[in-house]
Amino acid sequence: MLINLHVKNLALIEETEVDFTDHLNILTGETGAGKSILIGSIQSALGAKIPKDMIRYGCDSALIELIFHTKSQAVQKKMEEFEIPFEDGEIIISRRITNNRVINKVNDISITISRLKELSPLLLDLSGQHENQLLLKPQNHLKIIDSYHRSVIAPVKEKTASLYHEYQELQKKLSEQNMGEEQRIREMEFLKYEIQEIEEAQLRPGEDESLETEYQKVSHAKEILSDCAAVHEVTAGQNGCVGDLIGSAVQRLYTVSNLDAEARGLTEQLQTIDSLLNDFNRELSSYIDSMEFDGEQFAEIEERLNLINHLKAKYGDSIEKIQKYHDNSVEKYEKLSNYEEYISEIKRELSKVKEKLDIQCERLTALRKEAAIPLTKLIKEALLDLNFLDVVFEIAFEQSEHYSALGKDNVCFMISTNPGQAVRPLHEIASGGELSRIMLAIKSILADEENIETLIFDEIDTGISGRTAQKVSERLAYIAKKRQVIAITHLPQIAAMADSHYLIEKTSDANSTISNIYPLSEEESVKELARMLGGVKITEAVLQNAREMRALAKQ
Known part of the structure; x- marks a missing residue:
């Protein structure tokens, strides 16, 4: 469950921290106090997009931090997958x-x-103010069924999606081969020319790199010879070269070492240098002798490089890519040479995949219809608890003429909320208050199925009042017996049910406006209920009413 929320420098929040508890956590406050900012911060922490203008004015950065404690095996598995402690x-x-x-x-x-x-959906489920509108789109009804009994439906759904993509690829391949005989011959001639051009080049792996190295060496042979000759003149030439000077120095040190044994080490070091210099001069002479400029060889290297670079410009920027282009062209040529057989093979493969896809779609439909039976019953029971007194709820299935990654099912939730009224699509008749209650019912059912530990409801009370509000509060309290629930509400009937009650409050001065959240004591909670009941002026009668409401909720 969500243990702690810490927000700093986000919109109206300067810095606030709140510890949540088990069961039912209720957040209340005046309109505009910052309740939506607080819920938005939780959404943002879990991956929602964060606008830059959400950083508090005058600050360089904002921070949102959530602390969870969970026993979920799914969460543990995901953390291990991500290699996070x-x-x-x-x-x-x-x-x-x-x-x-x-x-x-x-x-x-x-x-x-x-x-x-x-990771986020495994930790909590957050129903925002506008999520109820998702029920107005029948395509989301299919997602609800698939979420229910996910463990059974998901593997078949994945297999269906895989076959569908394979089916699409084959259809695309077949449509791309729709060419006449004249076009086929032109394509074959062009491919034949490209294949022949690459094969005649007889390219070898790494050849371009070795040729480029050789080209650089040969093309700069004159500069190399000139510089090497100058070095040789310095080290082994006439007129006081380095070799002569070192040789003379060795002789002098040799005389010194005969007179003073301590100088023998210096003599040996200089003799080593003289020997190394002689070796260097011999290798330098050999290198100079090997650097004879061959104009014919240079022309051959240049011509070969030009050919390779020409092929690179046409078929790929490396010899490996040119060879791959060649292999693909050979494959295309062979297919066009046996065009009718190739088309027949695609059609045969398409037929096989279509047959498999039909089987998977039928399995998927059967599983969904099987899941719809208990789901329909559970939703209806939940709606009765939420003050839908004469509700009829059904899940209607239709088969689409076309495949999709989700199969061929079109699903629509059908409902009647009044006696004698025929069931009609949910999106045609449900009001705002009805949608919020239906969403509450569905969320509670899916939470049981998916073992979600924390549910957050942002203004689940939209469009309801009176006895219906009381029923919603009882439903929230029932859900909160088995998991953590965090709910923002404007209704005292719901707030009275709180196991932990928090007030979101906005304060202002001449320079700034700040939103804060803090937990309420029992007496403070009663006063907040009184405010919600009585408006501006809170009388003793209103306070007494709030105390009674709180006492009844505890029962």
Whole structure:
């Protein structure tokens, strides 16, 4: 579950830290106090895009940090996959935002945003203010069914997607081969010319590099000879060369060493230098003798390099790529030479893949329909608990004429909320308040299936009041018995159910506006409920009403 949230220099938040508890955590506050910023910070920490203007005015950077404690095997497996240390079930996610970059870390190890987004759904599920609108799109209904009994459906779904992509590739390949006889002959002649051009060159791996080295050596032979001759003149020439000077110095030191034994070491060192210089001069002479300029050889090297560079410009920037181009061209030529047989082979392969894809689509449909039976029952039961008194809920299936990576199923949630009213597509009749309750029902069911430890609801109470609000609060409390729930609400009926109650408050002075969050004591919670009940003026009667509401919630 989410243990701690720490936010610094983000929008209206200067710096705030809050410790969350088990079960039901309720966040309340005046409109505009910063509740959405707080939820947005959690979303951002888990991988959502962070606008640069979210950094607090006058600050260079912002920090968001979440601390989780989890026993989830799925989380442990993912952490091992990412090679991130994971001890005692603790996970610390941090994102530091500057004007130039965002640094993501998990347990102090830098992590890519894509990996952070893989890990996040395993830790919590966050329902934002606008997520209810997803229910208005029937394509999302299929995702809900696939999330339910994911362990059974996912492997078949992956196999279906793989076959679908294979099917698409074969269809594309077949459509690309739709050419007439004249076009086929032209293509074959062109390929034949390219193949012949490459084969006649008789290229050898690494040949271009060795030729380039030889070319540089031969083309600069005159400069090399001139410089080497100058060196040889200095070391072994006439008129006081280095060799003569060292030889003379050796003779003098030899005389000294006969007079003083301590000078023998110096004499031996200089003799070694003289010997090395003689060896050097012999090797230098051999090198100079080998550097004879051969104009014919130079012309051959230049011509060969020009040919290789010409082929590189046409077929690839290396001999390996040229050879690969040749092999691909040979393969294309052979296919065009046996064009009818090649087309028939594609069609046969396409037919086989289509047959397999049909089988997988049928399996996928059967699994989805099987999952839809208990899912329909659970959703209906949850809706009854959420004050849908005469609800009828069904999941309708239709088969598409076309394949997709998801199979051939079109799914639509059908509902009737009034007696005698026929079921109709959810998106045609559901109001805002009904959508929020349906989403709450679905989220609670999927959380059980996927073993998600933390659920966050941002204003789940949109469009509801009265007895319905009470039912929603009871449902949240029921869900919170088995997992951590964090909810933002404007309704006292829901706030009264809190196991831990937090107030988000905005304060202003002449220079700045700051949002803070802090936990409320029991008496402070009653006063906040009274504010939510009574508005501007809180009377003793309102306070008493708040205390009664709190006492009933505890029962």
